[in-house]
Amino acid sequence: MKKTALLIFVFMLIAFLVACNDNGNQFDTKGEQEKATNVMKGVLTSFKNEEKLAETGTSEEANQIAWKKIKEKNIKAISKELSKEDQKRLLYLLTTNKAEDLPNGGTQANLLFSQDTTIQKVSFHESSKTFTFDIERSGFDRKLVTLKQEESSWKIFKIENPK
Incomplete structure (x- = not known):
C-alpha cells in the first residue's frame, strides 16, 4: 500500500514537472510581438522628425553618413x-533627401530623418519565429521589415518591397 501511494506521488510529481517545463518553452506570440513592435517603433522614431542626418555634395556621401548615424x-x-x-531600403524608409541648389550651380544633398511612417500591419511567421511589419512611408510607399530574435532581442534583418 505504501509503495503504491509513493509510486502515485512520484508519478504526479513527474507529470507536474513535465507540465511546468513545457509551458516554459512555449513561444509567447503576443508578448514577443509587443517587444518586436517596441523595437520597430524605436527605430522609426530614433531621431526627431526632419532632423538633419547628413549634408554633403553628393547623395551617395550623404547616404553613407546618414546610415552610419x-x-x-x-x-x-x-x-x-x-x-x-x-541597409539602403531601410535608409530610404527612414530619410528624405531635401537637395538644395547652390549659388555655384551645383547641388547639395541634405538627408533628413523622416517620422512620416506608419505600421500598417504585423504578421507572425510560425516556422521562422519572425515578425514582419508592413510599413507605409509618406502615405504611398511601403516596405516589409522583418525582425528576428538574436541574442535574446528583436533585430531588423530583412527589408523587402511588397509583392
Whole structure:
C-alpha cells in the first residue's frame, strides 16, 4: 500500500514537472510581438522628425553618413546580417533627401530623418519565429521589415518591397 501511494506521488510529481517545463518553452506570440513592435517603433522614431542626418555634395556621401548615424543610434535593433541592399531600403524608409541648389550651380544633398511612417500591419511567421511589419512611408510607399530574435532581442534583418 505504501509503495503504491509513493509510486502515485512520484508519478504526479513527474507529470507536474513535465507540465511546468513545457509551458516554459512555449513561444509567447503576443508578448514577443509587443517587444518586436517596441523595437520597430524605436527605430522609426530614433531621431526627431526632419532632423538633419547628413549634408554633403553628393547623395551617395550623404547616404553613407546618414546610415552610419542611424546604425550607431539603433545598434541594438539592427542585425549584423542585414545586407547592403536592405541597409539602403531601410535608409530610404527612414530619410528624405531635401537637395538644395547652390549659388555655384551645383547641388547639395541634405538627408533628413523622416517620422512620416506608419505600421500598417504585423504578421507572425510560425516556422521562422519572425515578425514582419508592413510599413507605409509618406502615405504611398511601403516596405516589409522583418525582425528576428538574436541574442535574446528583436533585430531588423530583412527589408523587402511588397509583392
